[in-house]
Amino acid sequence: MRILLTGGAGYIGSHTAAVLAERGHEPVILDNFANAERDVPARLARLTGREIAVIEADIRDTEQVTAALRTQPVEAVIHFAALKAVGESEADPLRYYDMNIAGTIRLMQAMQAVGVGRIVFSSSATVYGQPESSPILEDAPTRVENIYGRTKLVMEDLIRDLARTGKLAGAANLRYFNPVGAHPSAMIGETPRGVPNNLMPYVTQVATGERAHLNVFGNDYPTRDGTGERDYIHVMDLAEAHALAVEHIAAHDVSVTVNLGTGRGTTVLELVRAFETTTGRKIPLVFAPRRPGDVASYYANPALAERLFGWRARRDVEDMCRDSWRWQASRAGINDV
Ligand SMILES: NC(=O)c1ccc[n+]([C@@H]2O[C@H](COP(=O)([O-])OP(=O)(O)OC[C@H]3O[C@@H](n4cnc5c(N)ncnc54)[C@H](O)[C@@H]3O)[C@@H](O)[C@H]2O)c1
Structure with missing residues (x-):
């Protein structure tokens, strides 16, 4: 088509x-x-x-x-x-x-x-x-x-x-x-302008040294480790x-x-740990109060997508971290990836 x-x-x-x-x-x-x-x-x-x-x-x-x-x-x-x-x-x-x-x-x-x-x-x-x-x-x-x-x-x-x-x-x-x-080739990816609104671009910018640390908003949510959980x-x-x-x-x-969605929730701390393990880069954290309007936890039931389209997410959090990092590192001219 x-x-x-x-x-x-x-x-x-x-x-x-x-x-x-x-x-x-x-x-x-x-x-x-x-x-x-x-x-x-x-x-x-x-x-x-x-x-x-x-x-x-x-x-x-x-x-x-x-x-x-x-x-x-x-x-x-x-x-x-x-x-x-x-x-x-x-x-x-x-x-x-x-x-x-x-x-x-x-x-x-x-x-x-x-x-x-x-x-x-x-x-x-x-x-x-x-x-x-x-x-x-x-x-x-x-x-x-x-x-x-x-x-x-x-x-x-x-x-x-x-x-x-x-x-x-x-x-x-x-x-x-x-x-x-991002695409595993690191030829296309996300290029947020200014301070990223989302967690992963922020994490990758901390990893390149563009930002000093990651603010974690809230560590007293009713989740496995107190931080917000997303799909x-x-x-x-x-x-x-x-x-x-x-x-x-x-x-x-x-x-x-x-x-x-994948149907699986990952907390902020789980994502940061997966990023550190996959990339070997350390992400300094600063805990900050909850942000108004943030939800403790949400994740999808993706069964309908599988039933209608025969689709289900195949990539895991490690894939997400590795590909995000490859993209951001290539933009920052870091070659040891
Ligand atoms: N990225 C997310 O986290 C997310 C989550 C849920 C839904 N969405 C939705 O997915 C869609 C794509 O998001 P994205 O992250 O790729 O955003 P993006 O900003 O990277 O892509 C949007 C594209 O639309 C273009 N654009 C904006 N206004 C336009 C206009 N008036 N005419 C022509 N082009 C225009 C921009 O130049 C840009 O290339 C958006 O509708 C967004 O609301 C995104």
């Missing part, structure tokens, strides 16, 4: 482009490069041995996206493009509503104009808010705890409504748990799930909402 990847030059999009190309699909990247490096398509071409078409556009520009889809027809869209920082969404709500919600509406208008009726959408486990218990199933109650989370829920509803009313033939809302890791998922497993999801909706013309 020819598949449009909005935000395809970003972290998860670029790994999905690589996996799609490996599986014989033809990814077409649409990105405005607001949060991606310009040479990602060239790196992908080296990695996959194939030229990958790139459309530089903003998803909110329906006219440009429609015109691009007329010259580069696709059978499905995987929609990654969004703003994703919780704190920023609370500081600038209109920007988030505009980019994420208005952007998705404009994109879908372009898709309708050219008759593309299949979409895979990047949702997030953040839609569960503070879950009552884990493992979390897809029918657990959703709760909005910040504006970023609200934009994900609104976009999911929008997509389900269009599928229900026959405007979309196939749709998959994929709720990611905590994506980490980390290797970005290559996540990318493979996208390929299977788009193949599934194309084959069956269905609308589905599916968790993508």
Whole structure:
């Protein structure tokens, strides 16, 4: 299939482009490069041995996206493009509503104009808010705890409504748990701007010496070692799930909402220890108070993804640490990896 990847030059999009190309699909990247490096398509071409078409556009520009889809027809869209920082969404709500919600509406208008009726959408486990218990199933109650989370829920509803009313033939809302890791080649990976919001990029930056220590927020949670527990998922497993999801909706013309996680929780201290063991780098820790809004523990029940797509995460925490480190070390010019 020819598949449009909005935000395809970003972290998860670029790994999905690589996996799609490996599986014989033809990814077409649409990105405005607001949060991606310009040479990602060239790196992908080296990695996959194939030229990958790139459309530089903003998803909110329906006219440009429609015109691009007329010259580069696709059978499905995987929609990654969004703003994703919780704190920023609370500081600038209109920007988030505009980019994420208005952007998705404009994109879908372009898709309708050219008759593309299949979409895979990047949702997030953040839609569960503070879950009552884990493992979390897809029918657990959703709760909005910040504006970023609200934009994900609104976009999911929008997509389900269009599928229900026959405007979309196939749709998959994929709720990611905590994506980490990088392509094992270290040719693509995550490049957060400024201070990383997420644990793994922070850990790798401590390991390179860019940051002095890791702040561990809260060591009095009701978990095995008192630190927060999350369901980390290797970005290559996540990318493979996208390929299977788009193949599934194309084959069956269905609308589905599916968790993508490993089903296993890892605490902050367990992740740090695995990182130290795998990489031989020491991560100095400073314990700090809990952050408001942080949840003690959550992890997925990923059984539905296995039942529908035949997918399950294959990579473990050591793989995640090793590949994250290879990527970050190569960026920092460290060669003893
Ligand atoms: N990384 C995570 O931890 C995580 C977790 C859950 C869900 N998600 C969702 O997955 C998706 C991808 O996340 P990511 O981590 O790869 O983020 P990313 O920022 O690396 O990728 C997003 C890409 O979209 C592009 N983009 C942003 N706005 C655009 C616009 N208006 N028009 C065209 N391109 C635009 C950016 O330049 C970037 O390349 C997002 O929707 C995010 O909300 C991410």
